[in-house]
Amino acid sequence: MKAVVIKEFGGPEMLEWTEVDDPAPAADEVVIDVAASALNRADVMQRYGLYPLPPGTSPYPGLEVSGRISAVGEGVTGWEVGQEVCALLTGGGYAQKVAVPAGQVLTVPRGVSLTEAAALPEATATVWSNLVLTAGLKAGETLLVHGGGGGIGTTAVQIGKALGARVVTTVGGPEKAALARELGADQAIDYRSEDFAEHGPYDVILDVIGGAYLDRNVRSLAGDGRLIVIGLQDGLEATLNLVEVLYKRLSVIGTTLRSRSKAQKAEIIADVQKHVWPMIESGAVKLVVDRTLPMSEAAEGHRLMEAGGHTGKIILVND
Template identity: 50%
Template structure:
């Protein structure tokens, strides 16, 4: 264990609210528990759950830090009891349940992965939350197969850009929705076969036209609300819909007849509160199947903007404009 300071700077939320609610504060440097490693954070990714937590609408799960931040990259500086995979000085990126917006953050070593060859620490910090989420929902739960079609809603966000790249990398035909011609072009540049401007086009009609009336095999939805019924219309027979967020609300009036007639599967999941063992299994699958593609340069996270640690409020304001394309990251050190 290296010599560590007693205190650190962390981004806190004294009172829930807008981006200005994120305030730098002083906290004790955490100690790694059993099976954990302590990471000196170089960069932390920004995700929509952080925004919802800042507003006071998404409390951390029991035992998690109240400091926001679900993904980090940095250098291992201490090992907890039983932690043996990594050595002091190793560079890792990790999925965490909170505490990422800080100079030091502990993580179970089983949800930490080596920084992929050729990626900066800022790029590595942009990977865990979105890659874990997309892999577990699109490939594990929705069982996307090579040769099938995938519709990704919100194609230029962190989840969307990751889903487009992973879908193409594993042999799917990828359709996506985005909110402007520029965003649609960005989706196509990532490999999307069809990008639909949801402000001027009906994604159900466009998907049906592109598939000869069949519909799509898998839909990854972050919108919810009125999209729930429309997803049922856009899905193919035996289609699978993976629900991971509700930007348009979690309540809707839905006619479930399509669910029966098309033999659809509508599944949903959150990641943050899942057991460590579940996240560890996702980490192993990513390391086996996706990490080689990152190391080869076949995949690379799309970076929108890197903000200094002290401007977490600016990073959140950027995300809330929805103007970003790709990942927003805080540079901590």
């Protein structure tokens, strides 16, 4: 088969579409013939050498795929060869085939094409696990979503609204602000001209930015507020005012989906299938796709993502 290989750490030109060995399913795994994968910020970090891989992880980038099951490992129940599925991965999605634990496989939601389904697992699992399972977002609370124009952001705005929260989001520019409001955001703040901290307080903040936003995030949280940091787009370090944390009884939590155990991921995926898939099938949560590219042009996808002009997900399609 072919896969996108990182020749050495560096820019997008370090991605190469080349021949590699086919995967075989271990016990409790299935092999998926990949129809499509989707880009995530973690893929860019991995390409730069800033995202250490968990032991045993495929070295190829790609945290989600859609496709058809072509092989089933020992002990797998509930999945059969030929089924159309999508799946959350620890790596290896930029390829023609991938082996994945059966607990991380999902059906394709009704009304979503097989290609589009590739863009669902990572964003939905990230948003649901952090907003609901970690932060405990409740109806009536105010949620701030940073990066409301990206794949995570567009999903978080909609799921937050579906859960009954008041949703505020930061975006870059009027077009992304208009999209955020169309998706249900009660307020869209252009971070280039406004300070989101002035529009608080917020009960829950979902942050993909990292260090540069830490102080303002903490200052703008309400009492008993929860800050969930899931990305480091603008800084690895920051100073934390512990007086603010103690006085307001704040929770500051850093999480990644990739490093969780297979058992934890299986629990999250089961919850997503149960709670988020009905939101998608009813139209309450819509997939936002910026564009599709051939998987052999993954480097171009990475350039687009790093430039920051895209809205929603960038999908890589196998020829």
